[in-house]
Amino acid sequence: MPADLNPIDKAKFVAAKRATEFVETGMKVGLGTGSTAAWMVRCLGERIREEGLRVVGVPTSSRTAELARQVGVPITTLDEAKWLDLTIDGADEFDPNLALIKGGGAALLQEKIVATASDQMIVIADAAKEVAQLGAFPLPVEVIPFGWQTTKALIEETLVSLDVLSRECSLRMNGAKPLMTDESNYIVDLHLKRIGNPRQLALVLNQIPGVVENGLFIDICDIVVIGHGDGRVTVR
Ligand code: 5RP
Numbered sequence: 001m002p003a004d005l006n007p008i009d010k011a012k013f014v015a016a017k018r019a020t021e022f023v024e025t026g027m028k029v030g031l032g033t034g035s036t037a038a039w040m041v042r043c044l045g046e047r048i049r050e051e052g053l054r055v056v057g058v059p060t061s062s063r064t065a066e067l068a069r070q071v072g073v074p075i076t077t078l079d080e081a082k083w084l085d086l087t088i089d090g091a092d093e094f095d096p097n098l099a100l101i102k103g104g105g106a107a108l109l110q111e112k113i114v115a116t117a118s119d120q121m122i123v124i125a126d127a128a129k130e131v132a133q134l135g136a137f138p139l140p141v142e143v144i145p146f147g148w149q150t151t152k153a154l155i156e157e158t159l160v161s162l163d164v165l166s167r168e169c170s171l172r173m174n175g176a177k178p179l180m181t182d183e184s185n186y187i188v189d190l191h192l193k194r195i196g197n198p199r200q201l202a203l204v205l206n207q208i209p210g211v212v213e214n215g216l217f218i219d220i221c222d223i224v225v226i227g228h229g230d231g232r233v234t235v236r
């Protein structure tokens with residue numbers, strides 16, 4: 001373990017390291033995005049160097065692709081790989097049903113495509129990501145730039161009939177400009193506080209013209225590997 005990690009980074013590191021033990025030679029592995037997933041990519045690189053593990057990764061963002069190249073994890077595209085054995089990724093929240101909020105790092109679209117095209121999805125998270133009910137973390141929704149204000153208004157209107165505590169929505173910014181995803185889209189963050197019915201919300205959001213995808217991952221995650229600040233790991 002790297003020296004001088006604070007408890008949160010230690011928790012992320014131990015979860016990431018444990019999850020890489022699920023990776024076997026010959027596997028095609030989806031590589032998630034975010035600070036926890038970055039530890040996992042580094043740990044995979046270490047296993048490749050030290051044990052001769054042979055894998056190919058499919059990155060879920062340009063950032064992850066860059067890191068994989070730096071640490072020696074061979075990568076390919078999803079179109080080349082077609083179907084994956086395993087995806088390992090972080091999450092912003094997970095609930096008792098292993099439903100997730102993802103997209104805090106604005107990579108939810110590629111993350112959802114890659115995880116869905118995998119036999120198994122393992123989420124790696126520090127213990128603070130575990131919640132009884134999703135929604136405290138703002139739900140990211142990827143929208144196309146054309147007519148984004150109309151799309152945002154339609155999202156707000158749609159929320160009226162749903163079991164949420166708040167309906168505030170905001171365009172995610174990068175300094176003075178809207179943040180652009182790898183797909184050249186925008187992110188609207190939904191500050192809902194409580195999501196009573198994540199499955200219903202995920203379905204209705206994706207029916208709004210202009211919405212590309214939302215950050216609710218329902219029935220996609222199989223296992224959550226949880227890291228704790230004292231170095232313990234638990235698995236759900
Ligand atoms: C990126 C994501 C990340 O997995 C999520 O934001 C968790 O990030 P971190 O591991 O840095 O806490 O969904 O789009």
